[in-house]
Amino acid sequence: MATPLRIVIAKPGLDGHDRGAKVVARALRDAGHEVIYTGLRRTPEQIVRIVMDEDAQVVGLSSLSGAHGFLFPRVCELLREAEMNDVIVFGGGIIPERDRKALYDAGVSAIFGPGTTTAEMVDFLDGLEV
Amino acid sequence: MDRRQLGKALSTISTLEVNKRNREPWCVLGVTGAPGVGKSCLVDRIVQSWLEQGEMVAVLAVDPSSPVSGGALLGDRLRMSSVDDGENVYFRSIATRNHPGGIAANLDKMVDLLVSEGWTKVIIETVGAGQSEVRIVAVADRILLVEGPSRGDLIQAEKAGILELADLIAVNKSDLDGAEKTADEIQISLEMNDSKPLLILCSAETGEGIPHLVQALNDLPAARGSTVAKMRERLLAAHQESLLNHPDLAEVLKGLSQGGLTLEAALDALR
Numbered sequence: 001m002a003t004p005l006r007i008v009i010a011k012p013g014l015d016g017h018d019r020g021a022k023v024v025a026r027a028l029r030d031a032g033h034e035v036i037y038t039g040l041r042r043t044p045e046q047i048v049r050i051v052m053d054e055d056a057q058v059v060g061l062s063s064l065s066g067a068h069g070f071l072f073p074r075v076c077e078l079l080r081e082a083e084m085n086d087v088i089v090f091g092g093g094i095i096p097e098r099d100r101k102a103l104y105d106a107g108v109s110a111i112f113g114p115g116t117t118t119a120e121m122v123d124f125l126d127g128l129e130v
Numbered sequence: 131m132d133r134r135q136l137g138k139a140l141s142t143i144s145t146l147e148v149n150k151r152n153r154e155p156w157c158v159l160g161v162t163g164a165p166g167v168g169k170s171c172l173v174d175r176i177v178q179s180w181l182e183q184g185e186m187v188a189v190l191a192v193d194p195s196s197p198v199s200g201g202a203l204l205g206d207r208l209r210m211s212s213v214d215d216g217e218n219v220y221f222r223s224i225a226t227r228n229h230p231g232g233i234a235a236n237l238d239k240m241v242d243l244l245v246s247e248g249w250t251k252v253i254i255e256t257v258g259a260g261q262s263e264v265r266i267v268a269v270a271d272r273i274l275l276v277e278g279p280s281r282g283d284l285i286q287a288e289k290a291g292i293l294e295l296a297d298l299i300a301v302n303k304s305d306l307d308g309a310e311k312t313a314d315e316i317q318i319s320l321e322m323n324d325s326k327p328l329l330i331l332c333s334a335e336t337g338e339g340i341p342h343l344v345q346a347l348n349d350l351p352a353a354r355g356s357t358v359a360k361m362r363e364r365l366l367a368a369h370q371e372s373l374l375n376h377p378d379l380a381e382v383l384k385g386l387s388q389g390g391l392t393l394e395a396a397l398d399a400l401r
Binding site: 004006025026028029030031032033034035036037038039040042045046049050052053054055082083084 | 134137138140141195196200202203204205207208209220221222223225227
């Protein structure tokens with residue numbers, strides 16, 4: 001067994017829906033990774049601190065509230081400020097196609113919307129060089 | 131060492147040289163108890179109280195890795211609202227990773243590192259569901275056992291010797307029916323023990339009894355050495371790790387499974 005990735009699954013902002021985040025957390029665990037779930041309603045500042053304290057290589061952000069356009073880039077920006085550029089950020093939830101380019105430009109590596117299979121997500125992580 | 135460096139150092143702890151801490155006066159609290167008794171919420175309360183008293187508090191939350199996938203779901207921090215802000219608190223989730231050599235030795239070093247970096251209180255939290263988890267918590271200088279009402283398996287705790295390990299017992303969920311009865315039952319079973327840890331009824335949910343609990347923790351004797359029960363668990367953990375790290379282990383296991391070796395001979399070979 002390879003050394004597991006440490007992955008933070010986070011729910012930024014005012015969004016109480018975490019069924020998706022929990023399914024993802026479970027699937028990544030079953031794929032052999034160590035998944036730290038933050039719980040609901042964390043600020044970008046808290047999320048970056050959690051990634052730092054937990055020494056995670058990857059952070060997954062889940063948002064269904066429509067605030068992804070602010071929250072995801074803010075997490076990326078704070079990671080850069082903390083000199084944690086090597087941390088991979090991916091996102092999921094209800095993220096309209098038209099919003100995605102701005103998120104990619106801000107530093108999000110991948111976005112998984114409804115209908116994504118857990119296998120696709122696991123493949124993405126397996127393909128990372130961390 | 132800043133937070134980032136500390137986070138990285140804890141990841142590579144097995145390769146680091148760390149000064150051994152002084153075990154007395156104590157600063158490492160182990161918290162254990164069956165799943166669902168409210169350990170995480172109670173630890174959250176203790177962390178808040180200690181922060182108010184000016185302590186620098188680090189929490190190491192240990193969860194088992196899946197023996198099948200090797201992965202782990204680490205969800206302890208989602209119940210702890212006090213650990214995501216402020217410079218004086220550090221929280222780290224740890225998966226046991228089915229370490230060939232066990233996790234107790236690494237955990238001990240992590241604590242040594244945290245103490246040497248100025249953290250004045252360290253809490254180790256683990257699910258007390260199995261003997262190996264109990265062994266992990268024995269790394270701590272003092273042990274808080276958390277119980278809850280109507281669990282009906284007090285006999286199990288007695289059988290596993292967990293009660294003997296405890297320096298303090300908290301019966302949580304005092305706001306629910308049956309908590310007092312549970313407390314009475316534990317008190318009665320303690321009557322027959324040599325060591326009688328203090329028992330405190332409290333509720334992490336409402337906050338009732340929490341000041342009393344924290345005061346009792348702070349009042350635990352500063353220096354009194356370790357109990358025989360705790361040293362037995364530490365010895366067993368060390369023995370297990372040395373056994374599992376033995377260079378001939380694979381060969382001996384092969385011999386055992388093929389029937390060419392008896393258990394006695396295997397133990398001799400791994401000595």
